Amino acid sequence: xxxxxxxxxxxxxxxxxxxVMRAEAEKAGLNNAILVNxxxxxxxxxxxxxxxxxxxxxxxxxxxxxxTGCAAQTEKQTFAEMAEVDAVLGNEEKLASASxxxxxxxxVSAEEKLRVNDIMxxxxxxxxxxxxxxxxVRAFIQVQNGCDHRCTFCIIPYGRGNSRSVPxxxxxxxxxxxxxxxxxxxxxxxxxxxxxxxxxxxxPTLGLLAKTLLKQISEIRRLRxxxxxxxxxxxxxxxxxxxxxxxxxxxxxxxxxxDDMILKRMKRRHLRADAVRFIAxxxxxxxxxxxxxxxxxxxxxxxxxxxxxxxxxxxxxxIAHLHVFPYSPRPGTPAARxxxxxxxxVKERAGRLRSTGQKLHQSHLDSMVGTRQWLLVENNGLAxxxxxxxxxxxxxxxxxxxxxxxxxxxxxxxxxxxxxxxxA
Numbered sequence: 510x511x512x513x514x515x516x517x518x519x520x521x522x523x524x525x526x527x528x529v530m531r532a533e534a535e536k537a538g539l540n541n542a543i544l545v546n547x548x549x550x551x552x553x554x555x556x557x558x559x560x561x562x563x564x565x566x567x568x569x570x571x572x573x574x575x576x577t578g579c580a581a582q583t584e585k586q587t588f589a590e591m592a593e594v595d596a597v598l599g600n601e602e603k604l605a606s607a608s609x610x611x612x613x614x615x616x617v618s619a620e621e622k623l624r625v626n627d628i629m630x631x632x633x634x635x636x637x638x639x640x641x642x643x644x645x646v647r648a649f650i651q652v653q654n655g656c657d658h659r660c661t662f663c664i665i666p667y668g669r670g671n672s673r674s675v676p677x678x679x680x681x682x683x684x685x686x687x688x689x690x691x692x693x694x695x696x697x698x699x700x701x702x703x704x705x706x707x708x709x710x711x712x713p714t715l716g717l718l719a720k721t722l723l724k725q726i727s728e729i730r731r732l733r734x735x736x737x738x739x740x741x742x743x744x745x746x747x748x749x750x751x752x753x754x755x756x757x758x759x760x761x762x763x764x765x766x767x768d769d770m771i772l773k774r775m776k777r778r779h780l781r782a783d784a785v786r787f788i789a790x791x792x793x794x795x796x797x798x799x800x801x802x803x804x805x806x807x808x809x810x811x812x813x814x815x816x817x818x819x820x821x822x823x824x825x826x827x828i829a830h831l832h833v834f835p836y837s838p839r840p841g842t843p844a845a846r847x848x849x850x851x852x853x854x855v856k857e858r859a860g861r862l863r864s865t866g867q868k869l870h871q872s873h874l875d876s877m878v879g880t881r882q883w884l885l886v887e888n889n890g891l892a893x894x895x896x897x898x899x900x901x902x903x904x905x906x907x908x909x910x911x912x913x914x915x916x917x918x919x920x921x922x923x924x925x926x927x928x929x930x931x932x933a
Contacts, residue, residue, distance in 0.1 A: 512535075512541075513531055513534045513539055513542050513543075513544060514542070516545045516546065516565065517546045518548040518557065518558055518561075518578065519550065519554060519578070520698070521696060521735050522654070522699060522735075523546050523548065524642065524649055525642065525650065525651050526546065526603065526651065528642050529604050530544055530546065531544070533604060533606040533608075534606070536606045537606040537607070537608075539573075541571065541572050541573060542574075543565050543569060543573070543574045544575050544603075545562055545565070545575070545578070547576060547577065547579060548578060548579055549578075549579035549582070549583045549664050549668050550579070550665060551834060551839075552838070552839070553837065555580045558578075559587075559591065562591060562593050562594060565593070573595045573612070574594055575612065576596070577597070577598040577599065577603035578603070579600065579668030579669065580668070581599065581625065582599050582667070582668040583667050583668045583841075585625045589622045589623050595612070596622050596623075596624060597622050597623050597625060598624045599624065599626050599628060600668060601626055601628060601631050608624055611624075628655075628668065628670035629667075631655075631671075642687075645888075646693075646694070646887050646888060646908045647692070647695075647696055647885065648690075648692035648695050648696065649696045650683050650684055650695060651675060652674065652718060653672065653674045653699030653705045654669055654670070654673055654699060654700055655669045655673050655700055655701070656669060657701070658701065658776075658778070659776060660776050661776045661842060661843040661844040662765075662775055672700070672707065674706050674707070677706075677713055680718060680722070681721065684722050684729065685726055693731060693885060693910060694729075694731035694732070694885050695729055696732075696734070697715070697718070697722075697732070697733070697734050702736070702737055703738045703739075703741035714743040714746070716743045716744065716745025716747070717743070719732060719734070719745070719746070719756065720745050720753075723753060723756065729755060731757050731885060731895070732755055734760065734761075736763050736803065737760060737763065738762075738763050739763075739764075739779065739787040740778050740779040742787060747791075750791050750795050750798065751794035751795060757895050757896070757897070758797045758895055758896045759799045759800070759896045759897035760791065760798070761832075762784070762788075762801065762802045763802075764784055764822070764828075765803060766805060766808065766819050766822075767784075767821060768811075768814075768819060769781055769818075771808050771818075771819075774808070774809070774810060775808065784822065785826055788826045789826075797896055799829040799896035799897060800830070801829065801832065802828045802830075802831055803834065804819055804831060804833055804834070805833075805836050806819070806834070806835055806858040806859040806861075807836040807856075807859060808836045809836070809849050811836075820862060823862070823865055823866065823869060824865065824869065827869060827872070827873070828866065829873035829896075829898070830866075830870065830873075830897065831862070831866030833859050833862045833866060834859070835855045835856055835859035871920060873898065874898070874918040874923060878917055879914075879915065880914075881913065881915070882894040882898075882900070883895055883911070884902060884905070884909075884910070884911050884912075884913055885908070885909075885910055886902050886905040886906060886907050886909045886911065887902075890902060891922065898922075898923060899921070899922040900913070900924070900925050901923070901924055902925065911927065911928075913925035913927055913928055914926050914928055
C-alpha cells in the first residue's frame with residue numbers, strides 16, 4: 510500500500526479526529542502507514558480493535574501500523590506489546606504532525622513505541638480545521654473534548670481527560686469551511702457536548718453555540734447535536750427545538766438506565782423523572798421530535814425489578830432508536846469493583862432490552878408511513894429524514910435534499926417515492 514489509511518472505531522468525535530489525523534500524518538510525510546483510531550467504551554470495542562490490527566498486519570506486512578485513540582490512551586501497554594504495532598500515540602499526540610515525524614523505527618521495544626502523555630494534564634482543545642470527512646455527507650465538528658463527570662461505569666474520562674471547549678469563533682470558522690465544501694448538514698459533537706462553554710470566557714452554552722452557527726451561516730441547511738446529557742439542556746437549546754426549523758427534530762440522549770437506584774450507583778446526575786420530563790417538554794415544543802438513547806443492561810447489583818424499570822422507561826417515553834450495551838466492567842472504574850452479575854444474565858437482559866428497542870422502532874416506522882419527509886441522501890443508497898429515520902433511496906444522488914412520500918417500511922428502514930419538483 511501507499512499513503513495513509515485510517516481505521517476508525519467508536520464515536521463521531523473519533524470520525525472527525527480521524528480526518529485531522531490523516532491530514533497531520535500526510536503533512537508530516539508519513540507514507541505506507543495504517544492509523545488505527547480505537548474506542549475504549551466497552552471491552553468488546555477493545556477486542557475488535559486488536560482484531561483489526563492483526564488483520565491489517567496480515568494484509569499489509571510492510572506497512573507501519575500506528576495505534577491511537579481512547580483504548581490506546583487507557584491501555585497503552587496492551588497495544589505496545591502487540592508485535593503487529595509499530596507505535597502507540599495518545600489522544601493528544603495523534604492530532605499533531607510532529608508526532609508522526611518522530612515515530613520510532615521498526616523493531617523497537619514496547620516502551621520505545623509509546624508516545625502517550627498524561628491526558629489529565631491537557632487544559633485546552635486546539636481548534637482543528639478540515640474541509641472534508643471521508644465517506645460522509647454529514648459533517649462532524651468537534652466543539653468539546655473530555656469529561657468532568659465520573660460515572661462509575663465509564664473509562665472515557667481517563668482516555669479523554671477533563672472537559673475543555675473549542676472557542677465559539679473557531680467552531681463557526683470550521684462550520685463555514687465545511688459548508689463551502691458542499692456539506693448541507695452539520696453535526697456538533699463532543700465527549701460531553703452539553704458541558705460546552707463552562708471553561709470559556711462568558712461561559713456560552715451548547716444551545717447558544719448552535720443558535721450562533723445558524724444565525725451567522727445561513728447556508729447550513731440542517732444542524733444536529735450528537736449525544737447529549739438532557740440534565741444539562743439550557744434554555745437556548747429549548748428555544749431551538751421550539752422555533753428553528755433548521756435544527757433537526759432528533760436528539761440522542763445519554764439515559765443509561767431507568768431505575769433511580771441504579772442511576773445513583775452509576776453516579777448519573779438525573780433520575781427517571783428528569784428524563785421523562787425533558788422528553789415531554791421537547792415533544793410539547795416540537796411534536797415530531799424523535800429520540801435515541803444509550804442504555805446499559807446488567808449493571809452490577811441490577812435486580813429483575815430494576816431491569817424492568819429500564820424497559821418500562823424506554824416504552825413510556827417511546828425511544829425510537831435504542832442503543833443497548835451489555836454492561837462491560839472496565840478495569841479502574843468503581844463499577845468494576847461492585848458485585849457483578851453473571852455474564853449470561855447480562856447478555857440475556859441486553860437481548861430483552863434490544864427486543865424492546867426493536868418493537869419501539871417498528872412502532873416509530875409505522876407512524877412515519879403516509880407522511881412527507883425531507884431527506885438528506887447518503888453515499889450508500891440510503892438517506893435520513895429530519896428526525897433521523899433511515900430511508901432506502903437507491904435512485905437519488907448523494908448530498909441531495911429531497912422531499913419524498915413515505916410509502917411503507919421493511920422493519921429496518923422506510924420506503925419512499927419521490928415527490929414531484931421537491932428537490933432542493
